[in-house]
Amino acid sequence: MVKRLFTRRAEPSGWLSVRLSNGELISLCEYTAVDVTREIGGRTYFVISDGWIGVGKEASLTSANAGKYLSPDGPSGAAVMLATYNGAPAEENSPFKGRLLQQWATLSFDGKTATVTLNSVWNGEFHPIPPGSHAILSPDYSHAAIATTGYANATPGMIGNDVWFPIGLNGQLVNSSRYVHVGHLSDGCVTVHQLERWTAVYQYLISHRAPGSAGKRVGTLTVRK
Known part of the structure; x- marks a missing residue:
């Protein structure tokens, strides 16, 4: 059986x-x-x-x-997240990445919040994720090739640092090459800059799947300016 x-x-x-x-x-x-x-x-x-x-x-x-x-314990239903822009881009001096111009936002989920950056590379190739309703997809592969161990080593108890959640723009089940992930550098992703909050973000997302999506969709990300 x-x-x-x-x-x-x-x-x-x-x-x-x-x-x-x-x-x-x-x-x-x-x-x-x-x-x-x-x-x-x-x-x-x-x-x-x-x-x-x-x-x-x-x-x-x-x-x-x-x-x-x-x-035998499966995931809960669809996750729900809200990212709200925090004004205009502002500079910071990251201990990991140096001086960056960050588009800050607040990510709200499961009664918690985390500070995220929506963009920190301003060469015209990358842009902050636009306002709207977007799909959060289940992880596509291990992103260990992109160094995140420094963040994990600096944050006691961090888990899931190599797990990135693709974003499907406008609700599509298509990886836009934007992700919800941990880090201090954003190429238009929703990058969880507040390292001590990443584990809570990870645990919330990984334990949810949208019904009827064959495990391909975790939930919904709403973005507001």
């Missing part, structure tokens, strides 16, 4: 490595739905059933790790 379970992170950075049946290792984000099909030879086999990563492929974990990192 097939059993529906949901992944949990094995690494503080937010990912769980699983082995595809062709031998390839891939990383799944938390709350990815998997359908367990069998257990044999000390391994638990399952089909990746939603999200953007490896959907429809068979993968496995050691049965010991399956017991640790697969859970």
Whole structure:
């Protein structure tokens, strides 16, 4: 009998490595739905059933790790976030990135707030995310190649620093190359500058999925000036 379970992170950075049946290792984000099909030879086999990563492929974990990192508890419904511009761009001297002109905003979610920057590169190529209603998509892949360990090392208890949430402009299920992520530099993303608030942002987003989206949409981001 097939059993529906949901992944949990094995690494503080937010990912769980699983082995595809062709031998390839891939990383799944938390709350990815998997359908367990069998257990044999000390391994638990399952089909990746939603999200953007490896959907429809068979993968496995050691049965010991399956017991640790697969859970019957699935995500809650759609997340709701509001980003409100905080006036005109203003300069800061980031301890990580140096002097930057930041478009500040306040991100409100789950009864909490976090200071974010919507843009800090002003060469005409990048622009702050426009006002409107946008889709927050589930994570697409590990962004470990973009150095975020410095933020994690400077912030006790930070998790999910390599997990970025794509933004679909105007509600589309299309990655606009803008993300909700942690950091001090924004190329038009919603970058959580207040590092100590990132874990709360991450935990809220990763534990939600919009019903009927096959795990591809986390929720909605409303942006206001």
